[in-house]
Amino acid sequence: MLAARDHGVSRCGRVSIELRLRGVASSTYMFSVEGKPVAQAHIPDHSVKELENLPDEFSRYINTVEEHRDSNGERKISDLRSGLKSVCFKAIVTRKSDVRAVTSRFGVPFSICSVTLSDGTGEIPLTLWNNQTARIFKGDRVQVRDARVRNFRGATQLSLGRKTGQLIVLESGTKAPITGISN
Numbered sequence: 001m002l003a004a005r006d007h008g009v010s011r012c013g014r015v016s017i018e019l020r021l022r023g024v025a026s027s028t029y030m031f032s033v034e035g036k037p038v039a040q041a042h043i044p045d046h047s048v049k050e051l052e053n054l055p056d057e058f059s060r061y062i063n064t065v066e067e068h069r070d071s072n073g074e075r076k077i078s079d080l081r082s083g084l085k086s087v088c089f090k091a092i093v094t095r096k097s098d099v100r101a102v103t104s105r106f107g108v109p110f111s112i113c114s115v116t117l118s119d120g121t122g123e124i125p126l127t128l129w130n131n132q133t134a135r136i137f138k139g140d141r142v143q144v145r146d147a148r149v150r151n152f153r154g155a156t157q158l159s160l161g162r163k164t165g166q167l168i169v170l171e172s173g174t175k176a177p178i179t180g181i182s183n
Helices: 002-007 045-053 056-067
Strands: 009-012 015-022 026-033 036-044 087-096 100-103 109-118 123-129 141-152 155-160 166-171
Touching: 002 009, 002 015, 002 045, 026 045, 036 045, 123 141
Parallel strands: 123 155
Antiparallel strands: 009 015, 015 026, 026 036, 087 109, 087 141, 100 109, 109 123, 141 155, 141 166
C-alpha cells in the first residue's frame, strides 16, 4: 500500500495495487490478481500512513510469512496449512494411484486418481480428474498454480481451483501409465 501510495503502483506476489485517484484526505486503490481486478477501495490517507508504524510483532509475522516464499511467490510443501488459497509451488510426482471411473450423484461419469507431490520438504496428495489423469506420470516435475489446501476426511490435501488452477508438467518422468499405488 505504501509503495502504491508513493509510486502509483506496487506488487506483492500475484497481487498488484494501483493508486487510481488521489483525493484531499483519501485515495482510491485498485487491487488486481494477475492483471484481473478483484476490488477497488476508497481508503483514508491516515489509514495508509499507519502502515508506516506497524507494531514489532506484526512486522515479525510479515517477515516470517515472506521467508516461506521464494522470489516467485512459491511456497514449500512443509509450510502448507489447511485454508491457504492461491498456492503455487514446484514438485515431483512421487506416487500415482490407479485411474478409476466414478459417477457423480447426478449421474455424470468421471475419471479420477490421486498423486502425491513432493518438493523435498514434505508431501501432499492431489486428486486428478478426467483428462489430467492421462497427462501426469510418476517422476514428472510439475508446477502447481492457484491451488488451495484443505482437509478432506481428516487429511490435508491439495485441490486445484476449478477455473484458474493449473498443474503444468515442466519435465516428464516416465511415459508409461502407472498401475497400483507405487512407492
